[in-house]
Amino acid sequence: MAIDRIWSYAPQVGAVEGLDLTGFAVVATDGTIGHVDRQADHFGMRHLVVDTGVWVFGKSVLVPVGVVTGIDTEDRRIAVAYTRGEVKAAPRFRTDSETLDPEYLTSVGDYYHRLPPRETTTA
Structure with missing residues (x-):
């Protein structure tokens, strides 16, 4: 995953321009992280702010959209x-x-660019 692509959805992800992802559950390869609190695109760096609830002691994490492997709008x-x-x-x-x-x-x-690439999955 090239560093410039870390801020853009991959074409196969199913991102729809203008789709509000607020409230969608965010699922890692080994379990749920939390839900999308908000999405932003500052300086061309599109990302999600994910509320982790109690998982990280009530903190939020910032996730570049380039690490998204799938969006299931039906199951949110x-x-x-x-x-x-x-x-x-x-x-x-x-x-x-x-x-x-x-x-x-x-x-x-x-940080995400230095992680090993993963197989693409779907939500």
């Missing part, structure tokens, strides 16, 4: 290419202002 589920632990180990998301910080977004993209 989004599959991502990595494990819960890999998502949790990404640069920590603390405040909404970070979604407007190109340095923070770049560090998140760099």
